[in-house]
Amino acid sequence: MCNDKELKKKAAEIRLLALKGIHAAASGHPGGSLSIAEILSVLYFDQMNVSVRNPEDENRDRLVLSKGHAAPAYYAALAIKGFFPKEDMCSLRQVGSHLQGHPSMRKTKGVDMSSGSLGQGLSVASGMAIAGKYHNKKYYVYCICGDGELQEGQIWEAAMSAAHYKLDNLILFVDHNHLQIDGELEAVMNVTPIGEKFRAFGWNVNEIDGHSTKEIREAVLDAKAVKEVPSVIICQTIKGKGVSFMENQAGWHGAAPDDGQYEQAEKELEKEALA
Amino acid sequence: MSLSTREAYGMALASLGSTEEFVVLDADLAKATQTLAFAQKFPHRFFDMGISEGDMIGTAAGIATTGEPVFASTFAMFAAGRAYEQIRNAVAYPRLNVKIAATHGGVLIGEDGASHQCIEDISLMRTIPGMTVLVPCDEHSTYLAVEAALKMDGPVYLRFGRCSSEPVYTKAAAKFEIGKGNVIRDGQDITIIAIGDLVFEALKAAEVLEKRNISTAVIDMASVKPIDSQLVRRYAEKTGKIITAEDHNVIGGLGSAVAEILAESGTAKLRRVGLQDEFGCSGKRAELQEKFKLNAEGILEAAAYFSC
Numbered sequence: 273m274c275n276d277k278e279l280k281k282k283a284a285e286i287r288l289l290a291l292k293g294i295h296a297a298a299s300g301h302p303g304g305s306l307s308i309a310e311i312l313s314v315l316y317f318d319q320m321n322v323s324v325r326n327p328e329d330e331n332r333d334r335l336v337l338s339k340g341h342a343a344p345a346y347y348a349a350l351a352i353k354g355f356f357p358k359e360d361m362c363s364l365r366q367v368g369s370h371l372q373g374h375p376s377m378r379k380t381k382g383v384d385m386s387s388g389s390l391g392q393g394l395s396v397a398s399g400m401a402i403a404g405k406y407h408n409k410k411y412y413v414y415c416i417c418g419d420g421e422l423q424e425g426q427i428w429e430a431a432m433s434a435a436h437y438k439l440d441n442l443i444l445f446v447d448h449n450h451l452q453i454d455g456e457l458e459a460v461m462n463v464t465p466i467g468e469k470f471r472a473f474g475w476n477v478n479e480i481d482g483h484s485t486k487e488i489r490e491a492v493l494d495a496k497a498v499k500e501v502p503s504v505i506i507c508q509t510i511k512g513k514g515v516s517f518m519e520n521q522a523g524w525h526g527a528a529p530d531d532g533q534y535e536q537a538e539k540e541l542e543k544e545a546l547a
Numbered sequence: 548m549s550l551s552t553r554e555a556y557g558m559a560l561a562s563l564g565s566t567e568e569f570v571v572l573d574a575d576l577a578k579a580t581q582t583l584a585f586a587q588k589f590p591h592r593f594f595d596m597g598i599s600e601g602d603m604i605g606t607a608a609g610i611a612t613t614g615e616p617v618f619a620s621t622f623a624m625f626a627a628g629r630a631y632e633q634i635r636n637a638v639a640y641p642r643l644n645v646k647i648a649a650t651h652g653g654v655l656i657g658e659d660g661a662s663h664q665c666i667e668d669i670s671l672m673r674t675i676p677g678m679t680v681l682v683p684c685d686e687h688s689t690y691l692a693v694e695a696a697l698k699m700d701g702p703v704y705l706r707f708g709r710c711s712s713e714p715v716y717t718k719a720a721a722k723f724e725i726g727k728g729n730v731i732r733d734g735q736d737i738t739i740i741a742i743g744d745l746v747f748e749a750l751k752a753a754e755v756l757e758k759r760n761i762s763t764a765v766i767d768m769a770s771v772k773p774i775d776s777q778l779v780r781r782y783a784e785k786t787g788k789i790i791t792a793e794d795h796n797v798i799g800g801l802g803s804a805v806a807e808i809l810a811e812s813g814t815a816k817l818r819r820v821g822l823q824d825e826f827g828c829s830g831k832r833a834e835l836q837e838k839f840k841l842n843a844e845g846i847l848e849a850a851a852y853f854s855c
Contacts, residue, residue: 330613336609376640376641377612377641378641378642384612385609385612386636386640391601392601392605394605395601395602395603395604395605395608395637396608396609396612397609398602398605398606398609399605399608399609399610399611399612400610400612400613401609402609402610403610403615406570406592406610406615407613426599426601426605429597429599430605432597432602433596433599433606436597
């Protein structure tokens with residue numbers, strides 16, 4: 273358990289390390305990595321029951337990063353947690369590295385499921401939650417989806433089945449940063465209102481500021497208290513959060529910073545981490 | 548007539564369920580895929596996912612991450628077809644222990660027509676790294692295939708037919724091993740390598756050829772992947788002429804798998820019996836067998852090509 277100030281600091285560290293990896297790889301997805309830093313911070317440093325010493329523990333909580341392109345932030349959180357050395361981030365996306373462009377459960381310690389093809393993670397998380405109930409385990413399954421990802425039909429198949437099977441051990445985060453590759457979410461393919469859709473599917477819905485570690489924590493606790501229905505936490509976020517020139521820019525979805533840009537980003541994030 | 552391979556699959560699940568730990572998922576086709584028998588016997592181990600095959604495969608993958616083996620069933624069209632990418636990315640890439648048990652493979656399902664006659668599934672599944680592809684030919688070999696799939700840790704695609712199949716094996720003589728072909732009858736002049744319903748047709752064709760003094764071997768290649776390439780090469784050298792027979796497009800299926808081996812070894816002539824890159828259509832099974840030459844006659848025509 274961490275206090276709020278520490279969780280904010282962890283989020284800044286996640287951003288720094290994620291960007292370091294992307295810069296070293298000269299490829300990757302900074303925008304959507306930076307927008308989920310607080311979610312990962314609260315999960316790995318406050319809420320999730322995971323053990324670095326026993327990463328395969330059958331009673332552990334699980335995370336499916338359905339928006340697998342945010343892998344740099346995921347790896348950063350796992351490295352800070354201690355699953356592998358932080359220096360490994362410099363091997364991101366390189367041949368022979370255990371850090372693939374998108375998460376691979378067979379290569380990276382601490383990764384619970386391979387992902388990357390959008391729309392599939394919620395079904396997998398549902399399956400883990402079904403198995404948890406079937407085996408009488410007390411673990412929680414977390415899933416992080418992008419808002420653009422909700423355009424995939426399979427998400428709504430899973431939304432239906434998770435409610436049908438009363439998966440109250442399943443907690444979904446929607447990273448609602450309002451941007452996707454081709455532009456603004458609402459302009460490319462309007463998937464809003466997201467909360468109303470999940471409510472109609474029978475979910476417990478919370479809409480919060482996705483950069484407030486306090487609100488994230490409270491929403492998770494609320495989700496854990498709700499019985500018989502799955503929960504979704506819709507997080508209002510800023511794509512590229514924490515790096516001034518990346519914020520709210522769709523162009524930073526899948527582009528790596530050059531040396532000068534990285535230097536500036538590092539300065540901004542270090543200030544945040546030390547604050 | 549004995550049971551269809553899908554009926555044998557359903558019985559195998561219900562029977563193995565008593566001693567083995569696994570769960571079963573279906574996508575609103577439990578009666579047709581025959582998973583119903585298991586569902587009735589072990590209701591808490593059965594999950595109907597409704598008509599949503601992509602979600603079913605993803606859910607199966609999630610369950611399998613916890614170490615629980617899963618059978619996920621629907622028609623071949625909606626498993627290998629609709630949910631191809633879920634199988635590829637959520638099951639095969641992470642090497643999860645999911646058995647995709649698809650029924651109603653091929654055109655010989657009959658009246659439903661081309662939209663439901665999957666003739667591409669073996670091809671699609673065979674091309675996925677690490678996927679095991681099994682196509683048993685009758686009731687008894689189906690039981691053994693289901694048992695073998697369950698015993699191995701990793702993704703498997705099992706393909707079953709809709710209609711009753713002629714028995715090829717007696718219960719005592721039934722043989723099945725992943726990676727091995729079964730030589731059901733030996734011969735010197737031609738080898739017929741077949742899967743599914745075409746194994747019985749191959750045996751019928753072999754008898755006719757025998758009467759014409761053409762000594763014919765018949766191999767049941769139920770393990771399409773990994774294929775028994777050693778056996779194929781041995782019979783290619785021995786007989787010099789090979790015919791493959793399957794209720795599947797000749798592109799990408801058993802015919803292609805054998806062609807790949809022969810092209811590398813360069814040891815035999817090959818003819819492929821199957822759908823000649825065309826869609827099926829509605830009709831009675833026997834009529835479709837006749838129309839698409841998925842029978843002994845089709846195999847004999849292929850043999851005639853060798854003019855021996």
